[in-house]
Amino acid sequence: MNMEALNEIKRPTKSERKVAQVSFSALVSAIEQLRTDNAEIEIEETKDKIVVPVRALELLSDILKAMSQGKPISIVPIATEVTTQKAAEILGCSRPFIVKLLEEGKIEYTKVGKHRRIKFEDVLKYKRQMKEAQKKHLIEIMNFDEEIGLYDS
Numbered sequence: 001m002n003m004e005a006l007n008e009i010k011r012p013t014k015s016e017r018k019v020a021q022v023s024f025s026a027l028v029s030a031i032e033q034l035r036t037d038n039a040e041i042e043i044e045e046t047k048d049k050i051v052v053p054v055r056a057l058e059l060l061s062d063i064l065k066a067m068s069q070g071k072p073i074s075i076v077p078i079a080t081e082v083t084t085q086k087a088a089e090i091l092g093c094s095r096p097f098i099v100k101l102l103e104e105g106k107i108e109y110t111k112v113g114k115h116r117r118i119k120f121e122d123v124l125k126y127k128r129q130m131k132e133a134q135k136k137h138l139i140e141i142m143n144f145d146e147e148i149g150l151y152d153s
Contacts, residue, residue, distance in 0.1 A: 012067040020067035027061045081110070081117040090123050091130070101126070 012020065030039075034054055041057075042049045063073050084102070088095045102109045102116055107126050109118045 011072050017068050017070055020064045024064035024068050031057055080120040082120050084116050087118050087123045091127055
Protein backbone atom coordinates (compact mmCIF):
# COMPACT_ATOMS: atom_id res chain seq x y z
CA MET A 1 0.00 0.00 0.00
CA ASN A 2 1.22 3.47 -0.81
CA MET A 3 1.19 5.31 2.51
CA GLU A 4 1.88 8.55 0.63
CA ALA A 5 -1.80 8.41 -0.35
CA LEU A 6 -2.62 9.40 3.24
CA ASN A 7 -0.79 12.68 2.71
CA GLU A 8 -2.59 13.38 -0.59
CA ILE A 9 -6.20 13.10 0.57
CA LYS A 10 -8.23 15.85 -1.05
CA ARG A 11 -11.87 16.83 -0.81
CA PRO A 12 -13.94 16.19 -3.94
CA THR A 13 -14.62 19.20 -6.16
CA LYS A 14 -18.16 20.52 -6.65
CA SER A 15 -18.44 18.86 -10.05
CA GLU A 16 -17.15 15.55 -8.62
CA ARG A 17 -19.74 15.81 -5.83
CA LYS A 18 -22.57 16.28 -8.34
CA VAL A 19 -21.47 13.37 -10.53
CA ALA A 20 -20.96 11.16 -7.48
CA GLN A 21 -24.46 11.95 -6.21
CA VAL A 22 -26.12 10.88 -9.48
CA SER A 23 -23.84 7.85 -9.87
CA PHE A 24 -24.42 6.74 -6.28
CA SER A 25 -28.20 6.60 -6.73
CA ALA A 26 -27.91 4.73 -10.04
CA LEU A 27 -25.35 2.26 -8.69
CA VAL A 28 -27.34 1.45 -5.54
CA SER A 29 -30.40 0.81 -7.70
CA ALA A 30 -28.41 -1.45 -10.03
CA ILE A 31 -26.82 -3.40 -7.14
CA GLU A 32 -30.26 -4.06 -5.62
CA GLN A 33 -31.31 -5.77 -8.87
CA LEU A 34 -28.25 -8.06 -9.07
CA ARG A 35 -28.65 -11.72 -8.11
CA THR A 36 -25.06 -12.89 -8.59
CA ASP A 37 -21.71 -12.47 -6.83
CA ASN A 38 -20.14 -10.88 -9.92
CA ALA A 39 -21.38 -8.26 -12.36
CA GLU A 40 -20.23 -7.11 -15.75
CA ILE A 41 -19.82 -3.37 -16.15
CA GLU A 42 -19.04 -1.51 -19.36
CA ILE A 43 -16.97 1.62 -19.84
CA GLU A 44 -19.03 3.41 -22.48
CA GLU A 45 -16.18 5.50 -23.90
CA THR A 46 -13.90 2.51 -24.56
CA LYS A 47 -16.52 -0.25 -24.85
CA ASP A 48 -14.44 -2.28 -22.38
CA LYS A 49 -16.46 -4.83 -20.42
CA ILE A 50 -15.15 -5.73 -16.99
CA VAL A 51 -16.36 -8.39 -14.56
CA VAL A 52 -16.15 -7.23 -10.95
CA PRO A 53 -17.29 -8.71 -7.65
CA VAL A 54 -20.55 -7.19 -6.41
CA ARG A 55 -18.70 -6.43 -3.15
CA ALA A 56 -16.40 -4.13 -5.16
CA LEU A 57 -19.46 -2.35 -6.55
CA GLU A 58 -20.76 -1.96 -2.99
CA LEU A 59 -17.44 -0.39 -1.98
CA LEU A 60 -17.69 1.90 -5.00
CA SER A 61 -21.17 2.95 -3.85
CA ASP A 62 -19.72 3.80 -0.41
CA ILE A 63 -17.03 5.89 -2.11
CA LEU A 64 -19.58 7.70 -4.28
CA LYS A 65 -21.81 8.40 -1.28
CA ALA A 66 -18.90 9.91 0.69
CA MET A 67 -17.77 11.92 -2.35
CA SER A 68 -21.29 13.27 -2.92
CA GLN A 69 -21.19 14.52 0.68
CA GLY A 70 -17.87 16.26 0.06
CA LYS A 71 -15.89 13.88 2.26
CA PRO A 72 -12.28 13.04 1.34
CA ILE A 73 -11.70 9.37 0.53
CA SER A 74 -8.80 7.05 1.21
CA ILE A 75 -8.78 3.30 0.67
CA VAL A 76 -6.41 1.29 2.81
CA PRO A 77 -6.25 -2.52 2.86
CA ILE A 78 -7.18 -3.61 6.39
CA ALA A 79 -4.16 -5.83 7.10
CA THR A 80 -1.64 -3.22 5.96
CA GLU A 81 1.32 -2.87 8.26
CA VAL A 82 3.07 0.40 8.97
CA THR A 83 6.44 1.35 10.40
CA THR A 84 6.80 2.97 13.81
CA GLN A 85 7.61 6.26 12.03
CA LYS A 86 4.41 6.13 9.94
CA ALA A 87 2.37 5.20 13.04
CA ALA A 88 3.86 8.22 14.83
CA GLU A 89 2.88 10.47 11.90
CA ILE A 90 -0.68 9.10 11.90
CA LEU A 91 -1.04 9.61 15.66
CA GLY A 92 0.79 12.94 15.70
CA CYS A 93 3.43 11.88 18.22
CA SER A 94 7.10 10.93 18.29
CA ARG A 95 8.51 7.60 17.13
CA PRO A 96 10.04 6.93 20.59
CA PHE A 97 6.58 7.43 22.13
CA ILE A 98 5.16 4.81 19.70
CA VAL A 99 7.95 2.39 20.64
CA LYS A 100 7.07 2.95 24.32
CA LEU A 101 3.39 2.19 23.60
CA LEU A 102 4.41 -1.00 21.78
CA GLU A 103 6.74 -2.12 24.55
CA GLU A 104 3.98 -1.46 27.13
CA GLY A 105 1.59 -3.63 25.11
CA LYS A 106 -0.83 -0.77 24.38
CA ILE A 107 -0.62 -1.43 20.63
CA GLU A 108 0.06 -4.86 19.16
CA TYR A 109 2.97 -5.29 16.77
CA THR A 110 5.15 -7.86 15.07
CA LYS A 111 8.88 -7.83 14.48
CA VAL A 112 10.46 -8.30 11.08
CA GLY A 113 14.13 -8.73 11.90
CA LYS A 114 14.95 -5.74 14.11
CA HIS A 115 12.03 -3.68 12.77
CA ARG A 116 8.62 -3.35 14.41
CA ARG A 117 5.51 -3.45 12.20
CA ILE A 118 2.07 -2.37 13.34
CA LYS A 119 -1.24 -3.15 11.65
CA PHE A 120 -2.74 0.03 10.26
CA GLU A 121 -6.11 -0.92 11.78
CA ASP A 122 -4.47 -1.18 15.24
CA VAL A 123 -3.03 2.34 14.87
CA LEU A 124 -6.50 3.67 13.97
CA LYS A 125 -8.06 1.72 16.85
CA TYR A 126 -5.59 3.29 19.30
CA LYS A 127 -6.30 6.73 17.81
CA ARG A 128 -10.06 6.23 18.39
CA GLN A 129 -9.37 5.10 21.97
CA MET A 130 -7.23 8.22 22.55
CA LYS A 131 -10.02 10.49 21.25
CA GLU A 132 -12.60 8.76 23.47
CA ALA A 133 -10.34 9.12 26.52
CA GLN A 134 -9.78 12.82 25.73
CA LYS A 135 -13.53 13.35 25.40
CA LYS A 136 -14.15 11.59 28.72
CA HIS A 137 -11.51 13.72 30.47
CA LEU A 138 -12.97 16.94 29.05
CA ILE A 139 -16.42 15.99 30.35
CA GLU A 140 -14.92 15.19 33.77
CA ILE A 141 -13.17 18.57 33.86
CA MET A 142 -16.37 20.39 32.88
CA ASN A 143 -18.34 18.52 35.56
CA PHE A 144 -15.70 19.36 38.19
CA ASP A 145 -15.72 23.02 37.17
CA GLU A 146 -19.51 23.06 37.56
CA GLU A 147 -19.24 21.41 40.99
CA ILE A 148 -16.85 24.05 42.31
CA GLY A 149 -18.99 26.83 40.89
CA LEU A 150 -16.88 28.12 38.01
CA TYR A 151 -20.00 28.29 35.81
CA ASP A 152 -22.19 30.13 38.31
CA SER A 153 -23.03 33.70 37.38
